[in-house]
Amino acid sequence: MDKQSLFVQVANMEERIGELYVELGTLKQKIQELIEENQRLEQETERLRAAAKDLPLAQGSEGLDNLNRIYQEGFHICNVKYGSLRTEGECLFCLSFLHK
Numbered sequence: 774m775d776k777q778s779l780f781v782q783v784a785n786m787e788e789r790i791g792e793l794y795v796e797l798g799t800l801k802q803k804i805q806e807l808i809e810e811n812q813r814l815e816q817e818t819e820r821l822r823a824a825a826k827d828l829p830l831a832q833g834s835e836g837l838d839n840l841n842r843i844y845q846e847g848f849h850i851c852n853v854k855y856g857s858l859r860t861e862g863e864c865l866f867c868l869s870f871l872h873k
């Protein structure tokens with residue numbers, strides 16, 4: 774058995790493990806950031822839901838302005854997905870509601 778080549782293989786493996794370890798650390802950091810971001814968005818959604826509950830939905834232009842603002846901030850205001858984040862861009866249900 775070629776000892777030299779075994780040492781080279783082990784050294785290469787050590788190097789790859791080192792790189793993977795660094796990559797793992799980066800991924801852990803990203804997951805942590807995503808969890809925090811998710812938590813922040815959940816709280817924001819909760820806050821907006823609570824605020825939206827008090828809105829005079831079908832009354833006056835102020836209610837419509839508020840709904841428009843909530844929609845612009847990235848949330849659904851349609852009764853299909855009310856209060857959830859608009860992850861897919863524009864929503865035809867929301868838009869038809871705003872332009873009623």
Ligand SMILES: [Zn+2]
Nearest residue numbers: 849851864867
């Ligand atoms: Zn919608």
